[in-house]
Amino acid sequence: MKSRSFIFPLLIASAASLVQAQEVQIVKIGLAAPLTGPQAFYGKDSQNGARMAVDELNEKKLIVDGRQLRFELLSEDDAADPKQGAAVAQRFCDLHVNAVIGHTNSGTTIPAARIYNQCGLPNLTPSATSPELSKFGYNTTFRMLANDSTLAQAIAAYTVNVLKLKTVAVIDDRSAYGQGLADAFKTALRNTPVTVVTQQYTNDKAVDFSAILTAVKALNPDGIFFGGMDPQGSAMLRQMEQLGLTRQKFLGGDGICTQGMEQRTASLKIQDNVVCAHSGIALDRTAASRDWKKRYDAKFPGQFQMHGPYSYDAVLAVAKAMQAANSIEPQKYLPAMSKVHFAGVMSNVQFDARGEIKNPTISVYTYQDGKRRLAN
Structure with a gap:
């Protein structure tokens, strides 16, 4: 009898566990x-x-x-x-x-x-x-x-009202993101005092930007806007420093507003030229x-x-x-x-x-x- 009374509660418990699992x-x-x-x-x-x-x-x-x-x-x-x-x-x-x-x-x-x-x-x-x-x-x-239109409007407003730049060169990596952001930035600058002096193109796998930056240097803009991600953005900033493009602001969206960009450009003297924007509040806010x-x-x-x-x-x-x-x-x-x-x-x-x-x-x-x- 003891064994039967012992087994019965176990069976009930097992059935309850099975139902719960289901x-x-x-x-x-x-x-x-x-x-x-x-x-x-x-x-x-x-x-x-x-x-x-x-x-x-x-x-x-x-x-x-x-x-x-x-x-x-x-x-x-x-x-x-x-x-x-x-x-x-x-x-x-x-x-x-x-x-x-x-x-x-x-x-x-x-x-x-x-x-x-x-x-x-x-x-x-x-x-x-x-x-x-x-x-x-x-x-x-x-x-x-x-989206890029909203982000570009914010960067453009900062370029005009705070930085007070007069001329910018625009570079994008031809990706859906980079091209879209660059085009939105150009659109946002319409009817402002800022002139886009040139638009140049690269790709999202590129590592050498010397030809593009040399062409940009000849125009001596106040800023360079890059539509792309930080692997290319950090390399571009490094080559800007090498070519003597040291007074130009380096502008961009969330693609260059990353911790990776911060780390990759830490050794550059012109890192302080970077101005970027992303959606959302600052995490320390x-x-x-x-x-x-x-x-x-x-x-x-x-x-x-x-x-x-x-x-x-x-x-x-x-x-x-x-x-x-x-x-x-x-x-x-x-x-x-x-x-x-x-x-x-x-x-x-x-x-x-x-x-x-x-x-x-x-x-x-x-x-x-x-x-x-x-x-x-």
Whole structure:
């Protein structure tokens, strides 16, 4: 009798455990970014931010439709290549993930967004800023930061009103991001006292800019605007110093407003000539953002660039939409994405009808003594 009375509670406990295990539902979050190649540090930063959010959400044990959620992060390398990005997008559709955070580059995000739209998969980019992305009208695509038009207007205003430059040369890397930002900057300078004296082109793999900079030097502009990323931006600044272009301000957007740019140009005498801007508040501006950065650095020492907070906020936005819709199914929670509104790390997260972040904050930075400092 003792053995029977002992076994019976065990059977009940085992059955209860089985039911409890069945009540957990998996939420698969895809992360698409360059995880190899020269831009891998950007992709890993985005991956880290998403990982932080996933881990913290799992600690909260959210309940949706009566079942506890367990978030899982599935990372795919798009190598900052449009074709590989499209292949990654199709793979995520085939895997029936619940949402995608990505891609990093505008050039990969734009073709991938079309595929996500076709399979009805919500995708939130933490870093792609080309205005072209929202022109397609995909209701599945959302952007976590200001687009290039908004960013360029802020840089142009600072160029005119604070720096008071009269002439600038514009260089871009012909990528969707770099060209889009450069064109937006030129447009923003229309009807201002600033004259664009030349526009030059390179590519996002280039390392030698001597011919371009020699042509620019002959025109002696007050500033040089670069539409591109920091691997090329830091090399360009180094070659500017070598060629004696030491009085010119070096202007750019979020691509050169990174910790990587700060580190790569630390030895240059003209580092203080850099003026850059990115979307969102400075991470040292509020107690909440300082706390987030402290948690990030503890979890991923020395890896922060700039996109981590946006991918973190993107995962939280998805979770909040799922809670609001009481479903993890994309077709059911997608309508709730337009109603998401919360205080994120970088900004108040809320989307307009085109999936753009509402009322984005722009932070402009200058350099002093080898460190980026908030200018506004």
